[in-house]
Amino acid sequence: MPGENLTRVEAQERSSLVSTKSYEIELDLTTGDEVFRSTSTVTFSATAGASTFIDAITRTVHSVTLNGVELDAAAVADGTRIQLEGLAEQNVLTVVADHEYTNTGEGLHRFVDPVDGEVYLYSQFEVPDSRRVFAVFEQPDLKATFQFTVRAPGHWVVVSNSPSPEPVADGESKVFTFAPTPRISSYITAIVAGPYQSVHSELTSADGRTIPLGVYARASLFPYMDADYVFEKTRQGFTYFEEKFGVAYPFEKYDQLFVPEFNAGAMENAGAVTFTETYVFRSKVTDAIKERRVVTILHELAHMWFGDLVTMKWWNDLWLNESFAEWASTIATAEATEWTEAWTTFQAMEKSWAYRQDQLPSTHPVVATINDLEDVQVNFDGITYAKGGSVLKQLVAWVGQEAFFAGVSAYFRKHAWGNTELRDLLVELEAASGRELTEWSQKWLETAGVNTLRPEIETDADGVITSFAVMQSAPEDYPTIRPHRMAIGFYALQDESLERVHRLELDVDGERTEVPELVGQVKPDLVLLNDDDLAYAKIRLDDDSLAVAIEHLAGISSPLARAIVWGAVWDATRDAEAAPRDYVRLVLGNIATETESTTIRTTLTQLATVARMYVAPEHRDAVIAEVADGLWMLAQGAEAGSDAQFQFVKFFAAMASTPEHGRTLAGLRDGSIALDGLEIDTDLSWELLEGLALVGAATGAEIDAALEADNTSNGAQAAARARAAIDTAEAKRATFEHLVGDDTVPNAIVRMTTMGYLHVNDPARLEQLVEPYFAALHELWENRSYKIAEYLVLGLYPAPLASASLAEATRAWLDANPGIPALRRMVSENLAGVERALAAQERDRA
Incomplete structure (x- = not known):
């Protein structure tokens, strides 16, 4: 990972020398299971005689040709960058290379569906990962047109930013030749390929154009895809944003693709948005998740203007993308859909995230200092999204909603297809509102803290x-x-x-x-x-x-x-101003009548944190049992079939701690105990099984049997999580050693396994792994991709211990390891959580 970094200074120097015009990219996806062939032809101008580099993370570079001259690939390419010397004013560069598929959700992710053995691919390029697929000047201010030609197996479909062309058969393969995109940044280009199934519709844009719509999912999950609802929310969003922004949708079509093992909620690829499959509901989900899907759909749609049409110059203004999309999607959800309490959801979930992030030692201004790519990776956080969105809500109140939308509209029109900085937006908002915003910006956007x-x-x-x-x-x-x-x-x-x-x-x-x-x-x-x-x-x-x-x-x-x-x-x-056990009593005494799903979900999640980490250790066992007993009573008293009943059962399973709780979970799972209106479907059954593993009432063999009955990717992830929750020191050590020692585990399994690993009632199970955790950090950071390293650094930290000894060990590691700022940031955030828990424990004793 360190060799793949790019500094802001390097990016500024490169953009002062180079201006990109176009990319022509040929991808051959029929070359095997590990690599694909990529041919990139890049047309760009440069300062005559200048030298620079182009990014390309490759396994093998076969040839590099600059202005008709073939360069020595072994001499100019190091697997991460290709050096370019003696540039002309006008240049054409062609790079032929083999790039690797990933299973980390970065670059071109390859997934094999266990249901039918079919292969599915999708790209994820933000922040710096289009270079894993083609040679590219990987920075947001070097925009260009992108023309993709893709060779794929004959039964596949291929989707990109431009409308999908009629493929040309070539033996057992098909070749898809896409039209060039408008001038966009490389990180929002996209390739999605495989035997995806789809349904299509259309809408009429504000400027009279017909915009084709598509919804895609893999074949084994497609029967659960409620495409009509997705189209309905999309149409509502189009109408709202085109009216409020005063600028028609800027691309030719709008596809929404639900893809496997996705790291984030979604990604705003221009005209080809990718979503996590969590939003394809094969089992019952909470109303909170249903509402979150709508907000996410509208969040990505807002990005088509804010981020894709107008893009930040460098990643310090990442917030201009994410904060705006967060605010815009919430107001659109509240005003254009049936989810009229979206601002309540925002308060309960986003603001609690923002306040938490803003009180960590790693807090930063909304406009962050981004020195390199490692900085930006860790800044996809509660400041960039939730605090930024909260501050924008405050800005709208400050200047007035009508003036705010007027300023945003002027901003889009002035800077369409270009790159901007914060000041460009403030100029338009000042003109529309008459409010001077320099001081406001300094206090709200350029300083940290709440x-x-x-x-x-x-x-x-x-x-x-x-x-x-x-x-x-x-x-x-x-x-x-x-x-x-x-x-x-x-x-x-x-x-x-x-x-x-x-x-x-x-x-x-x-x-x-x-x-x-x-x-x-x-x-x-x-x-x-x-x-x-x-x-805020x-x-x-x-x-x-x-x-x-x-x-x-x-x-x-x-x-x-x-x-x-x-x-x-x-x-x-x-x-630590209020006693943790008072919070437990408040929640158990009042949550039964709460009507908002996200408020219930957020509050119960906080309740679990209080019971397991904030309550004084001498009271912990009793309080955890009290919480689980209370949740089961709430579930029994809730309205049949209600969202509240469903959530109380889910959290009861998560908080189970006694043999009696285990017997109740087993009864629910086998049907001998039933609640009116509650169906124990596939996903809820897995949650009950994890609760059984937590209380020592389920074995690895039972988890294997459940996986055999649900041999899907969802089942594999749930099984990994349940297995990691088995409540023995031996099971925890085996989980740790598996994740640290095996670098082939895919991203989704890594993430779910760490969730089960930290799911403990007796945190002493993790004491033995404090020293191995710190001993493994450097190797994990050096040898894993950023996302996998993040999952492991955060997900293997034994936070449930919440002890003075863990805090001391963490401080000792930080003192001994002054380098690698991004890694230190994650570890310091881990420490902050423990220190806060220790303060709360003292308050609980008072």
């Missing part, structure tokens, strides 16, 4: 407010005090319901902001800062409001207000 807002309220003997102020604080390491556009909500108890009776929207700035508009009003039962969740800030409730909120949380009629209260109490627990 502020905390607290109300300070004084009343007279009759409860009339005599003074009201919003107090703002910042962490010591990131002391920026920011301007916030926010609302304050007053809520009053009406029978058992808490209803908003007054709302004030205002600008908050400085450490203390007086709010004279609220003086003279009677203090309500609940005062809620950041009502409607406009601002942690909030605290005054003591009276907190007591009312905890007692009547279920009575808050607004789902968004409830989510804000849930979040405030969670933040206080994470910050």
